[in-house]
Amino acid sequence: MEMQGYRFTVTAEDQAAAGHSAQALADTLREAEGVLEADRRKEDEITMDLGTIIAVIASSGATLAIARGIAAWLRTRKQASITIERNSKTGSIKAAVTGIDAEAATRIAEIIRS
Numbered sequence: 001m002e003m004q005g006y007r008f009t010v011t012a013e014d015q016a017a018a019g020h021s022a023q024a025l026a027d028t029l030r031e032a033e034g035v036l037e038a039d040r041r042k043e044d045e046i047t048m049d050l051g052t053i054i055a056v057i058a059s060s061g062a063t064l065a066i067a068r069g070i071a072a073w074l075r076t077r078k079q080a081s082i083t084i085e086r087n088s089k090t091g092s093i094k095a096a097v098t099g100i101d102a103e104a105a106t107r108i109a110e111i112i113r114s
Helices: 015-030 063-075 102-113
Strands: 003-011 035-041 053-059 081-086 093-098
Antiparallel strands (some): 003 081, 081 093
16 A cells, blocks of 8 residues: 655644644544544644644645645634645645635645545
8 A cells, every 4th residue: 555645734823723623633634534644743843832833744645635624724724824735755835825715725635635
């Protein structure tokens, strides 16, 4: 089974809100079909907080499930801001998404998938 790696960075009005949102997104993505791992990471190892980066390892067919997870997460966050990155050895994609609705997030994820 081929694995793909994704990196999601959550931003918010303050560090506490960003951390809370990142934890909620990681929890949501862990439940998506095909997601093998979804963990919060620190951007800077010096800081004490758990970080606002979510690293996801998923099976190659899990992109739509990830998109649905992001859409579910966005439904509760009207002004969410998320950066989506995928490298997997130069399958390079990076999308910055700010203040969008769940349907737009799903469309973006479907574009990334293709």
